[in-house]
Amino acid sequence: MNELAAASPTVTAALGLVLAWLLVGGLGLVRPNKTGWIAHVLFPLGAVIALGVAAIGTTTWLPAFVTQQMVLPLGLPDLPFHVRLDALSGFFLVLLGVAGTGISIFSAGYFRAGEGTAPGLLCLQYHVFLASMAMVTLADDAYLFMVAWETMALSSYFLVTTQHRLPEIRRAGFLYLLMAHVGALGILLCFGVLHGGSWSMTFDAMRAGTLTPFWMSMAFLLALFGFGAKAGLVPLHVWLPEAHPAAPSPVSAMMSGLMLKTAIYGLLRVGLDVLPIGPWWWGTLTLALGLGTALYGVVFAAVQTDMKRLLAYSSIENIGLIMAGIGLVLICRCFDMHVLAALALAAVLIHSFNHALFKSLLFLATGSVMHATGERSLGKLGGLIRRMPWVAAFALVGALAIAGLPPLNGFISEWLLLQAFLQTPHIPHAFLNMIVPLGAAVVSLAAALAGYVMVKFYGVIFLGQHRENTLVTAHDASGLERIGLAWLALVCILIGAFPQIALDAVGHVTQLLVGAAAQRGPSWWWITPVATHQVSYSGLWFWMGLLVVTGVTFIFVRRFYRGRVRRTAAWDCGYPWQTPRMQDSAEGFGQPIRHLFGPIFKIERELPRPSDAAPRYRIQIDDRVWLACYQPLGRVLQRVTENLAVLQGGRLAVYLLYSFLTLIVLLVCVL
Amino acid sequence: MTTAVYLWQVGVCLVATGLAPLFAGWVGQCRAMLQNRAAPPVWQPYRMLRKLFHKEATLATDASWLFRSAPYVVFAVMVLAAAIIPSLTTQLPVARVADAIALVGLFATARVFMALAAMDIGTAFGTLGARREMMMGFLTEPALLMVLFNAFLMAGTTALPAIVQSTLTPSHAMLHPSLAFAAVAFVMVLLAENARLPIDNPSTHLELTMIHEAMVLEYSARHLALMEWASWLKLFNYACIGFTLFMPWGIATQSVSVGGMAFALLALVAKLLVAGSALALFETTSAKLRLFRAPEFLTMAFLLAVLGLLVHLLLEG
Numbered sequence: 001m002n003e004l005a006a007a008s009p010t011v012t013a014a015l016g017l018v019l020a021w022l023l024v025g026g027l028g029l030v031r032p033n034k035t036g037w038i039a040h041v042l043f044p045l046g047a048v049i050a051l052g053v054a055a056i057g058t059t060t061w062l063p064a065f066v067t068q069q070m071v072l073p074l075g076l077p078d079l080p081f082h083v084r085l086d087a088l089s090g091f092f093l094v095l096l097g098v099a100g101t102g103i104s105i106f107s108a109g110y111f112r113a114g115e116g117t118a119p120g121l122l123c124l125q126y127h128v129f130l131a132s133m134a135m136v137t138l139a140d141d142a143y144l145f146m147v148a149w150e151t152m153a154l155s156s157y158f159l160v161t162t163q164h165r166l167p168e169i170r171r172a173g174f175l176y177l178l179m180a181h182v183g184a185l186g187i188l189l190c191f192g193v194l195h196g197g198s199w200s201m202t203f204d205a206m207r208a209g210t211l212t213p214f215w216m217s218m219a220f221l222l223a224l225f226g227f228g229a230k231a232g233l234v235p236l237h238v239w240l241p242e243a244h245p246a247a248p249s250p251v252s253a254m255m256s257g258l259m260l261k262t263a264i265y266g267l268l269r270v271g272l273d274v275l276p277i278g279p280w281w282w283g284t285l286t287l288a289l290g291l292g293t294a295l296y297g298v299v300f301a302a303v304q305t306d307m308k309r310l311l312a313y314s315s316i317e318n319i320g321l322i323m324a325g326i327g328l329v330l331i332c333r334c335f336d337m338h339v340l341a342a343l344a345l346a347a348v349l350i351h352s353f354n355h356a357l358f359k360s361l362l363f364l365a366t367g368s369v370m371h372a373t374g375e376r377s378l379g380k381l382g383g384l385i386r387r388m389p390w391v392a393a394f395a396l397v398g399a400l401a402i403a404g405l406p407p408l409n410g411f412i413s414e415w416l417l418l419q420a421f422l423q424t425p426h427i428p429h430a431f432l433n434m435i436v437p438l439g440a441a442v443v444s445l446a447a448a449l450a451g452y453v454m455v456k457f458y459g460v461i462f463l464g465q466h467r468e469n470t471l472v473t474a475h476d477a478s479g480l481e482r483i484g485l486a487w488l489a490l491v492c493i494l495i496g497a498f499p500q501i502a503l504d505a506v507g508h509v510t511q512l513l514v515g516a517a518a519q520r521g522p523s524w525w526w527i528t529p530v531a532t533h534q535v536s537y538s539g540l541w542f543w544m545g546l547l548v549v550t551g552v553t554f555i556f557v558r559r560f561y562r563g564r565v566r567r568t569a570a571w572d573c574g575y576p577w578q579t580p581r582m583q584d585s586a587e588g589f590g591q592p593i594r595h596l597f598g599p600i601f602k603i604e605r606e607l608p609r610p611s612d613a614a615p616r617y618r619i620q621i622d623d624r625v626w627l628a629c630y631q632p633l634g635r636v637l638q639r640v641t642e643n644l645a646v647l648q649g650g651r652l653a654v655y656l657l658y659s660f661l662t663l664i665v666l667l668v669c670v671l
Numbered sequence: 672m673t674t675a676v677y678l679w680q681v682g683v684c685l686v687a688t689g690l691a692p693l694f695a696g697w698v699g700q701c702r703a704m705l706q707n708r709a710a711p712p713v714w715q716p717y718r719m720l721r722k723l724f725h726k727e728a729t730l731a732t733d734a735s736w737l738f739r740s741a742p743y744v745v746f747a748v749m750v751l752a753a754a755i756i757p758s759l760t761t762q763l764p765v766a767r768v769a770d771a772i773a774l775v776g777l778f779a780t781a782r783v784f785m786a787l788a789a790m791d792i793g794t795a796f797g798t799l800g801a802r803r804e805m806m807m808g809f810l811t812e813p814a815l816l817m818v819l820f821n822a823f824l825m826a827g828t829t830a831l832p833a834i835v836q837s838t839l840t841p842s843h844a845m846l847h848p849s850l851a852f853a854a855v856a857f858v859m860v861l862l863a864e865n866a867r868l869p870i871d872n873p874s875t876h877l878e879l880t881m882i883h884e885a886m887v888l889e890y891s892a893r894h895l896a897l898m899e900w901a902s903w904l905k906l907f908n909y910a911c912i913g914f915t916l917f918m919p920w921g922i923a924t925q926s927v928s929v930g931g932m933a934f935a936l937l938a939l940v941a942k943l944l945v946a947g948s949a950l951a952l953f954e955t956t957s958a959k960l961r962l963f964r965a966p967e968f969l970t971m972a973f974l975l976a977v978l979g980l981l982v983h984l985l986l987e988g
Contacts, residue, residue: 383793385735396737403783406769406776415772418816422823425984434984440820441977444813451779451812452805455786459801464793465733535829541768545754549684550747557743557893561724570731571889572794583790584798592806596966 008068011085014056014093014138015072018131020049025127032120035112039480042123043108046130047101053134054097060090061505069140076143082202084140087508088273091349092137092265094505098491099257099356100130106364106484107250109477110371116163129155129254136262141202142191145266149187152262153180156255160247172239172246179229179239186226187266193219194274206274216275220282223270224289230263231319234293235625241300244312245376249367252308256315257360261352264322268348271330272513280334280432287327291439294320294446299597301453303590303621305378307366310457311359314402317446318355322348324439325417328424329514331436335428338516342507343529344420346518349506351413354401354495358410361398361488362457365391368477368485369461373470378460378586382467387474392462394485399458401492403451407542409495412502414447415537416518419529449593456589465580497539500527587619594621602627679927680754680763686936687753691907692716692900694943701951716903723896731792731889741788742890742897748781749904758911759935760923761832770829771819774912775812778864781901782808789886800885803962807863807870807882810969815860817976821853822916824983835919848986852979854917858953859972861913863965865906868954870965910946911939918942 024045028038059065065087072081085093107126111119132155135148157180161173195201196209211219229236244252271282297316304310325348332341366376368391375381385392401408406415421440427433466472477485495502507517518529528536572578594601602622608615647658696713703710712718730739754765755774769777786801786808823829825847826837863870866883887898915922921938923931960968 383733385737385791386733389736400780400783403779404776405780405783406773411773411776415776418772419829422820422829425824434981437820437824437980437984438977441813441817441973441980444816445809445973448779448809448812451783452809455783455790455801455805459787459790459798463735463737463787463790464798535770536767537770537773538768541765542773545751545765545768546747549750550743553746553750553897554743557724557897561893564727566727566729567732567734568729570733570792570794571729572792573796573888575795578794580793582795583793584802589798589802592802592966595963596806 008070008085010056010059010065011068011070011083011138014053014085014134015070015083017049017052017056018134018138020052021046021127021131021134024049025124025131028120028123028127030120032118035119038119038123039108039111043104043111043126044480046127047104047108050097050100050104050130052097054094054101056085057090057093057095057097058505060085060087061508065090065508079143079201081144082140083138083144084203085138087512088265088268089137091353091506091509092261093134095261095353095356096130096133096137096258098353099360099488100254102357102484102488102491103250103253103257103360103364104130104484105487106253106367106481109480109484110250110364110367111248116161116165117158122159122162125155125158126251126254129159129259133258133262137265140204142195142206143201146184146188146191149184149262149266152259153177153184156180156251156259159251160243160255162248162251163246169246172242176239176243179236183226183229183236186222186229188226190219190222190226190270193222194270203269203274213279216278217282220271220275220278223267223275224286227263227267227270228289228323231260231267231323232293232297232316233289233319233323234296234316235629237293237297237316238623238626238630240316241304241309241312241623244315244363245306245308249308249363249370252311253360253363253367256312256363257356260315260319261356264319264326264348264352267326268513271326272333272345277334278330280331280429283327283330283332283334284432284436285327286330287324287436287439290320290323290325290327291442291446292320293317293323295442295449296320296600298446298449298453299593299600300621300623302449302456302593303587303601305586305590306376307369307378307381307457307461308363308376310378310453311362311366314450314453315355315359317450318351318359318402321414321417321443321446322351322355324443325351325420328417328420328436328439331424331427331432333514337427338514339518340420340423340426341514342510342516343416343423343518345510345514346503346506346529347413347416347420349509350409350416350495350499350502353502354409354413354492357488357492357495358398358401361485361492362395362402364481364485364488365395365398366461368481369474372474372476375468378457380468381461381471382464382580382583383462383471384466384474385462387471388462388476390482391477391485394482394489395458395462397489397492399454401496403454404447405451407496407539407546409492409499409502412496412499412537412539414443416529417443419535452593456586460584460586460589464583467580467583467585497543499537499539503527503529587617600624676762676764676927679760679932680765683759683763684750684754687758687907687911688750688900688904690940690943691753691903692720694907694910694947695903697944697947698906698951701948702955705951705955716899720896720900723891723899724893726892728892728894730891733792734889735791738788738791738889739894741784741791742894742901744784745781746897746901746904748777748784749901749908752777752908753904753911755831756908756911757832757835757915757922758939759932760927761835762923762925762927766832767830771823771831771834772816772829774831775816775819778815778905779808779812781905785886785898789889792889794889796885796888800882800888803882804886807965807969810966810973811860811863814856814969814973814976815864817973817980818853818857818860818916821849821976821979821983824980825850825987831915835915835922836924838916838919839922839924847983849979849983850917852975852982854913856972856976856979857913857916859968859975861909862953863969863972865909866902867950869957869960870968872959907943910943913946914939914942 067086132151139145301313328344401410606618789797789801
């Protein structure tokens, strides 16, 4: 152990930090109901460790860094745990650390006693969840990977069901657990295919193994299924909109911001690193699924009336964009277009990072809103910018970033993805070079719809009049919560202003996986991923231009026209009687989308009659995938199990007969 | 040398900011003449700005900081967009800061801020306008991007100056069928984005049909002036995008000189005169669409642009 540790100090440090997380979690159990101790000591400690994890990840960007491997004296006899730190796992450790820091600081101010699970137990589950995600990225053999993966699924299940007294939350948790295990089964089978009869579980052995093309494709499809179920690829996305609203907001932030990214990590590890270069249809399949998922997610997000469900569908959209990028990487890699593959992979990685930031930020903001108002339904919020100015300001950064608007970070990754699509007509394949560029149309449509969704999200929650009188008493987030939100918003702005740093950072990963890196600019504040004369973007100059022009306009207007302002009632075309009910509700804002994309939804509507004294309008929108795929499947399963239940007669003699018959059959087989 | 270039850059921004109301005035005059009305003077928009800037601003009681800052942001975004578009010359520094995709992003930023500001007061018309504007936006934005994609594929770049250069290169000067699709789609996007007929009527105040006007309903005085100016700048910018993509003649491509810039300015004014009268003619001869026909109109623009892309890939790819 000692000589190995000396050889790979960074991995040892990373493992030490993982242990520290577990320790902090364990300390929570010492006095499980002492909120002050847990909130003001343990969670901030977890945040500091998260920063350390991020720092460990950044060491992989140093020029002197070489991949480090290590064998742990843990695990089963003859099957020790292997860990490894390379550029890919380093990048995801940074992602985990940076976003985890913000979430942990926020959680310190968020979790309170008396909300389901005791705070001490929650602290343990929370830190085990973080530690298991770190271990997923560090694992270098299938065995440790699956152990960490399952720990992650279980700890997050317990976190989702924090308020386990409510039956709908238990139901949502069960659905999540079920989908997590169906996905894990796919991954397990994928590893089963990959070891190729060698029975060696290390990724190194799998890389060296030779598979027939059929089994290679089999392994890829299983990985796509398994990791797709975790990431929320349509049609495996059904658990996301159920689990996210059920979980406490920091947990939703971790699941959406971080856990979905471990699935992306897994797919990149298996699809680009462990598996050799495959046929081009792997890429087209992933691309098509990704584009479909993006469009599906964003259209459903636009019609949601629950703010956390809306964000969950928006996560599905972002995962779709990331998957589309991975598809592009796979296609380019199979035609030996390394630079283009590197560009697409850079877009994938930066978008994963960005999504971890702004989606955590928005989920945490909904947490503050829920604490302040006790409401999750958009129809009962409104006007919170005046009651919660801090949360509103940070949420605005998150909303603008997720809508892909320059000069924030969401724009950078979407820009890179579009640039990658623009180069696809050069693919040396007569069919692909015409179809793939059209994917850009879907990407831009999804990005534009994301803007619609975010205006709805932000406008209905924070702007306008209070839709309920009780909102007048809403209070702003606590100090620690604000720091957590501010941290995430700050990183969003910084990546938007310095995209070249992000591009440099992912350059190491693209070098590792596809053997090339996207070009940077001639000077450090430019990015020119394709070629200097062709395209360039400078986040810093963009920010400065915007600030300077806004400032000059402001000064001029103020200087020449004194700032006389009179406050009065809203004009509203002179209508004298205005109530908050006259604003668009969440349903109303989604109406154009329901109208345009009607066939996608299953809509049930209840309209009031003109004579109704208390008119009520109700609309319910269901996911057709759930009705078309999962309900029939559930029914079939139910019927099969009912028939099988005949075997379970409840009589001991019959059970003994089963054992006896099995024994006979086995004996016959052996002999 | 470099300071001169930056001064030219500031000059180009000022020209765009100054010419934009004039262009709007010209379109208004053409419309009035075509409709047998007594035409307002061309500088009517300037008078309006002067009037609005001198008034006392009235704000709704509930207006937040977002509502007050949105006009400045929207105006600044449009000025920055004018700096990016090579309307006079391809040799200016800011054009390199952002490419055409960022330009679409800039327009989206302005739209989102306007929609958010419209929702801020919480009146029925504000949210209605915001919703309609975002509905138009999610259809026009990808359509515009696809139009630009046509040009990108032809020039192999997303940088607008390089697109102008490549179109002006004699060897490229042939007819591209894909550009015809793109041009039709672009005109449709221009009409929708700038609240013109047949999507929106700039001179209406009929609440049930308006989009843009509904959003700025609560603004007054200097805030309204900035919003209106920004919308004129937007029209000007769109016209300039059209010129760079489809008729870049006259844009200076050599190093910046007084003579070249003067010629480019003349060419720009001539093109604006033609484009303005064409826009007025189109608006006079078309009727407003019902609101729910508007998405069909825009979907057609989007599909035309995608078709142009496909045509390019089939014929020239």
